[in-house]
Amino acid sequence: MLQQIINGLALGGVYALIAIGWTVVFGIVGLINWTHGEVFMIGAFAGYLVITTYHVNFFVALVVAMFFGGLVAYLIERLAYRPLRTGPKLALFITALGASIFIRNLAAIIWEPQSRAYPATFEASVMTWQLGSTVLTINTLQIMIFAVTLVIMAFLQWFITRTMMGKAMLAASQDLEAVSLMGVDVNHLITITFWVSGMLGGAAGVLVGVLYAIDPMMGAMAGLKGWAVAVLGGVGSISGAMVAGLLLGVIENISTTFISSGYRDAIAFVIMIATLVIKPTGLMGFKFEDKV
Amino acid sequence: MAKPALQFAQNLAHKPATAIILIAVLLGFTFIDSLDLTEEYIFGAYAKHILFISLIYSVVTLSLNFVTGYVGQTSLGHAAFFGLGGYVSALTTSLLHLPYGVAFILSGLVAALVGLPLGAPALRIKGPFLVVVTYGCGEVFKFIAINLDITGGPAGLPGLISPTLGIAFSDIGVTGKEAFIVAALILALVLAFIMYRLEDSRVGHAFAAIRQDEIAAASMGINPAYYKLMAFVFGAFFAGLAGSLFAHYMSFISPDMLSSNESIMMLTMVVIGGARSIPGAFLGAFLLTITPEFLRFVKDVFGLSYDPWLVLFGLLLVVMMRVKPQGLLGAETVFRR
Amino acid sequence: MLLQVEKLCKNFGGLKAVQNIDFSIDSGEIVAIIGPNGSGKTTFFNVISGILPVSSGGIFFRGQDVTSWKAHDMAKVGLTRTFQNIRLFPELSVRDNLIIGRYSKNSSGALDGIFHSKRLRLEEQSNEQVVNEILEFTGLASMRNVLATNLPYGAQRRLEIARALASEPSLLLLDEPAAGMNPKEVDQLLALIRALKQRGLTILLIEHQMRLVMGIAERMVVFDHGEKIAEGEPAVIRCDPKVIEAYIGTEVNECVGN
Ligand SMILES: Nc1ncnc2c1ncn2[C@@H]1O[C@H](COP(=O)(O)OP(=O)(O)OP(=O)(O)O)[C@@H](O)[C@H]1O
Ligand SMILES: [Mg+2]
Numbered sequence: 048m049l050q051q052i053i054n055g056l057a058l059g060g061v062y063a064l065i066a067i068g069w070t071v072v073f074g075i076v077g078l079i080n081w082t083h084g085e086v087f088m089i090g091a092f093a094g095y096l097v098i099t100t101y102h103v104n105f106f107v108a109l110v111v112a113m114f115f116g117g118l119v120a121y122l123i124e125r126l127a128y129r130p131l132r133t134g135p136k137l138a139l140f141i142t143a144l145g146a147s148i149f150i151r152n153l154a155a156i157i158w159e160p161q162s163r164a165y166p167a168t169f170e171a172s173v174m175t176w177q178l179g180s181t182v183l184t185i186n187t188l189q190i191m192i193f194a195v196t197l198v199i200m201a202f203l204q205w206f207i208t209r210t211m212m213g214k215a216m217l218a219a220s221q222d223l224e225a226v227s228l229m230g231v232d233v234n235h236l237i238t239i240t241f242w243v244s245g246m247l248g249g250a251a252g253v254l255v256g257v258l259y260a261i262d263p264m265m266g267a268m269a270g271l272k273g274w275a276v277a278v279l280g281g282v283g284s285i286s287g288a289m290v291a292g293l294l295l296g297v298i299e300n301i302s303t304t305f306i307s308s309g310y311r312d313a314i315a316f317v318i319m320i321a322t323l324v325i326k327p328t329g330l331m332g333f334k335f336e337d338k339v
Numbered sequence: 340m341a342k343p344a345l346q347f348a349q350n351l352a353h354k355p356a357t358a359i360i361l362i363a364v365l366l367g368f369t370f371i372d373s374l375d376l377t378e379e380y381i382f383g384a385y386a387k388h389i390l391f392i393s394l395i396y397s398v399v400t401l402s403l404n405f406v407t408g409y410v411g412q413t414s415l416g417h418a419a420f421f422g423l424g425g426y427v428s429a430l431t432t433s434l435l436h437l438p439y440g441v442a443f444i445l446s447g448l449v450a451a452l453v454g455l456p457l458g459a460p461a462l463r464i465k466g467p468f469l470v471v472v473t474y475g476c477g478e479v480f481k482f483i484a485i486n487l488d489i490t491g492g493p494a495g496l497p498g499l500i501s502p503t504l505g506i507a508f509s510d511i512g513v514t515g516k517e518a519f520i521v522a523a524l525i526l527a528l529v530l531a532f533i534m535y536r537l538e539d540s541r542v543g544h545a546f547a548a549i550r551q552d553e554i555a556a557a558s559m560g561i562n563p564a565y566y567k568l569m570a571f572v573f574g575a576f577f578a579g580l581a582g583s584l585f586a587h588y589m590s591f592i593s594p595d596m597l598s599s600n601e602s603i604m605m606l607t608m609v610v611i612g613g614a615r616s617i618p619g620a621f622l623g624a625f626l627l628t629i630t631p632e633f634l635r636f637v638k639d640v641f642g643l644s645y646d647p648w649l650v651l652f653g654l655l656l657v658v659m660m661r662v663k664p665q666g667l668l669g670a671e672t673v674f675r676r
Numbered sequence: 677m678l679l680q681v682e683k684l685c686k687n688f689g690g691l692k693a694v695q696n697i698d699f700s701i702d703s704g705e706i707v708a709i710i711g712p713n714g715s716g717k718t719t720f721f722n723v724i725s726g727i728l729p730v731s732s733g734g735i736f737f738r739g740q741d742v743t744s745w746k747a748h749d750m751a752k753v754g755l756t757r758t759f760q761n762i763r764l765f766p767e768l769s770v771r772d773n774l775i776i777g778r779y780s781k782n783s784s785g786a787l788d789g790i791f792h793s794k795r796l797r798l799e800e801q802s803n804e805q806v807v808n809e810i811l812e813f814t815g816l817a818s819m820r821n822v823l824a825t826n827l828p829y830g831a832q833r834r835l836e837i838a839r840a841l842a843s844e845p846s847l848l849l850l851d852e853p854a855a856g857m858n859p860k861e862v863d864q865l866l867a868l869i870r871a872l873k874q875r876g877l878t879i880l881l882i883e884h885q886m887r888l889v890m891g892i893a894e895r896m897v898v899f900d901h902g903e904k905i906a907e908g909e910p911a912v913i914r915c916d917p918k919v920i921e922a923y924i925g926t927e928v929n930e931c932v933g934n
Contacts, residue, residue, distance in 0.1 A: 079467045127657050131664075136466060137413055138664035141610050144603060145656025152649035271478075274471055282468075313482035316475035323472050324460050533790050540789025540796060541782050548765055548776045555763040558725060559843060560751030560780030569786070 050183055051300040057189040057258070059296020060196030064251040065273030066280060066288040067203065068244040074220030074283035075240050076132070081143035082123050084270020085150040086245050090116040090252025091261040092158060095165055109195070109253050116249020117242040119150075124241040129234075147266075154263035162262035192254050199250055200289060203243075207285065212239055220283050268312060275319035281328055349668055352618035362524070365390070369520050372513050380513070387516040389632055394523035395585050396624035400608040401530045401617065402577035405570040407606065408615035409543070411550035412461050412567065416473030417605045419457070419480040420450040420575040422597030424582025426484065429496045429592050434489075439502035443583050450579025451572045458571025462564045477602050484594040495593030502587050519588045526584065530577050531617050538615075546570065607652075611659060613669025622667055627652075677739070678703045678847055678878055679724065679755070684733035686716075686723050686902075693719040695902040697733070701847070706869075706879045708889040708910075711899030712922055717882045718760055720899070721849050725757045726750040737847075751780045754846035758836040758853060760882070766825035770816055770835055773824050774807040777842025781806075807842060814838040814868060830861035837868065848872070850881040854888055866892060886914060886923075898922065 065087055072080045093115040094108040103111075127146045131139050176183045207213035219226040219236055227233045255261070255269065276295050280287030295315060303311050351357050368382045369390070403417045424446035431442035460472050484490045491497075501509045508518035537543045548556035549563050557563055586592040595601075604627060612623025631648040638646055659666075677700045686694040694716045701707050709717050722728040724735055726747040735743045737753055756777075765773050782803070788796040811817040814834050819827060824835060833853060840848055853869075854862050869892055872879060883889045889896070889910070896913045898906040900922040906913055913919055 073467070077467070079470060130661060134660075134664060137610070137614075138660040140413065140467070140470065141607065141664075142657050142660040144607070145653045145660070147653070148603075149650055149653025149657065152653060156645045156650065271471075271474070275475070278468070278471070310482055310486060313479050316478050320460065320472050320475045320479075323464050323468055536792060537786065537789045540786070540792075541779065541784045541799070542786045542789050544772075544776050545779065547768060547772075548779070551765040551767055552763050554727060554747070555759070555765065556776070557747035558727065558751055558757055558759075559776055559839070560748050561776075562746070562748040 049181065051304055052297050053183065053185055054189070055297035055300035056293060057192045057196075057296070058299070059293035060193050061251050061254045061258075061292075062272055062276045062295050063289045063292025064196060064199065064247050064254070065269060066276035066292050067200075067285055068247040068251070069270075069273050069277040070280070070282055070285060070288050071216065071220070071240055072244045073277065075216065075223060076128070076237060077136075078128065078139055078143065079274065080244070081140070081270070082120075082147045082150060083244065083248055083273060084266030084268075085147050085154075086116050086120045086123075086248035086266075087252045087255075087269050087273075088151070088154060088261070088263060088266035089119045090249025091256040091265065092154065092252070092263075093249065094253035094256055095163065095261060098165060105253075105257065109250060112249040112253040113246040114249070116247075116252065117245035120241040120245025120248065121238060123150075124237065129237075147270075151263060151266060158263055160263055162260040162265075164260045165256045188257065192258065195250075195254060199247070203247070203285070206243070212236075216240055216243075272312075272315045275315040278319045279322050345667070352622070352668055358618075362528070365524065366521075369517050370512065373517070384514045384516060387514055387520060389629060391516055391520050391523055391588060393625045393628040394520060394527055395581050395588075396605070396608060396628055397527045397621045398523065398530055398581040399578050399605050400612065400620040400624045401527065401534060402574045402581065403605050403609050404534065404615060404620055405574035407609050409546035409550065410567050410570045412570070413466070413470045413606070414473040414574075415470050415599065415602045415606060416457070416475075416477035416480075417574070417578055418597050418599070418601035419477040420454060420578035421582040421585070421601065421605075422480065422484070422592075422594070423453060423575075424450045424579030425586030425592045425596050426490055426496075426582075427579070428583035429499050429586055430489070432500050432587075433496065433498070439500065439587070440504055443502070443504070443580065446583035447576045447580040450582070451576035454571045454575025455568060457575075458568045461567050461571060474599060474602070477597060477599055481594050481597040481599075484597055490594075491592075493594060495591060495595075497591040499587050499590045499592065501590070502584075516588075519584065523581075523584055526577075526580060527621070531620075534617055542566070542569070607656060610666055611656075613666025616666065616668040619666055619668035677701070678737070679880075680736040680739075681724060682734040682736070684720070684723060684735065685731045686719055686728065687731045692902050694723060697904050699897060699904065701878060701880055703846070703878050704876055705895065706873055706881070706893050707895045707897065708893035709880065709882045709897045709899060710884070710886050710889070713884075715899040715922075716902040717899050718851055719902075721757060721851055721882065724750075725755060725849060751843060754844075755849065756780075756840040756843045756845035756847075757849035758833075758840050758851055760851040760855060762832050762836060764824040764832060764835055764839070767823060769821050769823055770827070770838075771807060771811070771820045773835060773839050774810060774842040775803055777839040778803045778806065780843050806844070810838050810841050813871070814841070815864070830857050830864075833857060833861075834865070834868070841872075845877070847878045847880065850879065852882050852884055854883065854885075862888065886910075890914070 065083070068086070069080060069083050072078060072083070090112040094112040097103050097111045098105075098108045123146055127142050128139065131142055174185045174187065176185075207217050215226060215231050215236055216239065219231070223233065226236070251269075255265070272295065276291045277288050279295065280289070280291030295318065298318070299311055299314050302314050369387065371382055372380045399417065399421055403414065406412050406414045406417070427449045428442040428446040431437050431445050432439060457473070457476050461469055464472055485493050501507065501515075504522070508522070509515050511518035511521070545556065545561045545566050548559065548561055549566055553563050582596065586596070608623035608627050609620065610623070611626065612619030612621070631652075634648040634651065635646065637643075680700040682698055684694060684697040684699075685692070697720060709720065711717050719728070723730050726742075726745050726749060730743055733743070734741065737750070737755065742750065742753070765776060768776070782799045784793065784796040784799055787793070808817075811820060814837065816831065816834060816838055819831060824832065827835060833856075837850065837853060854865055857865060866888070869879065869881075873892065881889065881893070893910055896908065896910050897904055898913060898916075898919050905918045905922060906916045908916075
């Protein structure tokens with residue numbers, strides 16, 4: 048059981064990163080950014096390509112991936128979403144869906160559909176502990192991923208609570224109109240938001256890449272799990288996404304052992320649906336209500 | 340140039356005469372080879388296959404219009420009902436050995452019954468959240484179908500019987516596909532007629548009111564929950580019927596039928612054709628069924644190493660929403676009388 | 677009593693928007709609710725029309741306990757309302773908006789629609805008649821086929837009232853029907869309300885400016901901070917010190933001037 052929790056934490060941290068990328072965009076633009084999974088995939092591939100061609104180390108790859116993730120997210124917003132921002136919500140959503148299908152399949156044409164693994168960038172070693180009668184094994188890779196996730200989150204927290212732009216973002220996620228009335232340039236704010244979201248997605252892509260194999264279709268499931276986590280945490284809530292990401296990682300791992308591995312990927316959806324039906328505000332979210 | 344042409348097409352599409360001519364042409368193509376006029380088939384098995392698939396998706400697109408068109412709820416889980424109808428029909432005929440007619444009706448009823456609880460979240464959850472809930476429900480269905488023994492796991496169920504409704508489907512026509520085409524056409528037309536009639540009835544008025552302002556609708560005495568559930572149940576019922584026909588046509592069923600890609604395709608058929616437009620539903624279904632087939636042909640001719648369809652499809656959606664977000668034949672309803 | 681409200685409270689989190697309101701209105705009366713911004717008038721309407729659930733207290737319609745009823749149930753027994761921030765069906769024509777107003781008076785269902793039954797046809801006939809009559813009465817006949825979203829502002833407000841009338845209500849709630857209207861439109865509106873009064877309709881209306889309702893309301897209720905601070909005949913109310921204080925001088929001069 049404890050072993051399962053430990054295994055779940057590393058993955059859960061990555062889920063949290065993806066979820067925060069969803070949440071910031073939804074909070075501010077009110078759009079389910081279906082392309083977020085694709086940004087994550089681009090990050091994973093950017094990291095893979097720099098490592099295999101330039102033999103850089105992991106941290107350089109991470110930075111490169113974050114840059115490309117942010118860039119792609121920015122381009123998507125600029126080219127596809129911005130012209131429709133005031134249009135009907137369904138049109139915006141279908142645009143997101145279309146952009147996602149486009150990027151995913153373009154990637155499959157450019158990079159070939161088969162899956163591939165990152166070359167080993169570190170000497171991963173396995174540590175074992177004896178705890179009473181149980182033996183715990185921890186991969187250093189897991190520890191490193193978890194540590195990187197924590198650093199990124201700490202940085203994000205700093206950005207949002209300490210910088211002007213971050214504070215404006217936080218305020219905008221509750222009431223964009225009010226913020227724009229206060230004289231903040233909305234386009235600029237949304238650009239920054241997509242950059243932040245994309246960088247988080249790109250980072251998550253690399254972190255998943257060093258753990259598992261990557262392929263052009265990887266964004267679909269990861270993106271959705273990220274959304275499920277965002278919902279569980281309460282859409283718009285960053286701290287909620289952090290907690291919920293770790294929770295989902297752990298729950299998935301535990302359920303694989305106790306229920307059946309066949310349902311592993313379904314767990315996220317069941318949790319998401321249950322959350323929305325029982326407590327639509329999630330763990331820490333606020334309410335979106337119709338004004339009469 | 341493009342605008343008058345589109346307007347002309349739109350006007351044409353809404354004339355009953357157009358519908359009658361199109362139906363006559365379709366039936367003509369379907370049965371021309373039964374006359375034994377030529378050595379080779381004029382309209383062969385492959386063309387008939389495409390025609391059948393287009394018609395089945397027309398039914399599905401029309402049925403999704405209840406949810407997405409009429410009450411304005413975006414659903415990304417409609418394939419769940421389509422697949423469910425298929426599985427119900429498959430199991431009723433192969434496990435219970437009941438006649439196809441029973442299986443057909445049952446597939447619609449079970450899908451509708453399941454649509455009820457699945458529609459229930461729609462009462463509490465709004466807009467973007469409902470999209471992911473319907474999507475999630477569809478995915479959960481797929482996981483169940485993959486993991487259960489009775490549904491044949493990931494491989495699905497092979498060897499479904501060829502239907503008999505009064506006469507055996509296999510007895511009609513030269514390729515064995517003709518009866519399926521006629522059945523799908525009848526189903527599509529019945530559904531189109533029902534929708535045409537409902538649009539300007541008290542039920543259709545209630546749908547329109549809820550779609551445009553739910554709170555105002557409720558203050559006029561319309562119960563939004565009732566009509567949203569009705570839309571889900573109607574949509575699920577007809578998707579289930581279509582699923583049954585489809586599964587028996589293919590003679591096997593697999594969890595792919597429930598996949599989210601299917602659901603996405605169905606939603607885009609509604610949107611591209613134009614939400615709430617009956618001719619639009621047919622147009623969307625035919626376009627998105629025929630184009631990928633055509634592109635596959637292009638791929639073979641040019642010897643491309645990849646299938647260009649999905650990339651173009653993604654691009655098409657983005658461009659379409661930019662230039663004509665209401666779809667090719669879409670327009671807001673006006674009560675007729 | 678047509679509508680009776682007992683100790684009605686509505687809280688939004690910690691905010692007490694409506695507190696302990698006792699109120700009643702009898703058939704044929706015209707009553708106005710006045711009060712400063714944010715005093716809970718609209719919230720009071722939202723609660724009695726079933727759009728928002730009550731926090732505590734009771735609502736009785738013709739003696740029947742309707743406290744937990746939803747908006748669509750209230751409309752069916754004859755309580756219909758308009759909205760302060762206009763909620764029409766924007767993409768429907770004026771006539772189609774009224775047809776939806778007829779909803780609660782009809783009963784046909786999906787099967788009637790599919791088979792175009794006798795019941796549906798009879799309903800259509802009578803709807804057409806009522807709708808035409810109301811269009812004439814409210815002066816919207818010439819805009820019959822205009823989409824609601826394309827109407828000028830004053831006509832949108834009138835259409836809200838027309839749509840509510842289409843349901844042949846026994847109690848009509850009007851939430852600031854004159855808001856944003858120019859003086860000419862206000863005069864037309866007052867004439868319309870008088871005509872409705874003549875027909876014996878029971879009306880409860882919210883109005884921001886006291887003088888607008890001086891001429892038509894038989895009774896006034898004053899809200900402040902969610903509480904009912906005064907109730908009575910308009911002439912008495914306007915000189916009530918509590919009311920003057922709540923309005924902090926906005927209407928004081930008028931009273932003194934009298
Ligand atoms: N849905 C809601 N959620 C939270 N607070 C609300 C809601 N509706 C109203 N309020 C608050 O309740 C209080 C009363 O508002 P209400 O709209 O009832 O006032 P009002 O008397 O109609 O004001 P006005 O004259 O401006 O229309 C206000 O402080 C308002 O902000
Ligand atoms: Mg108000």
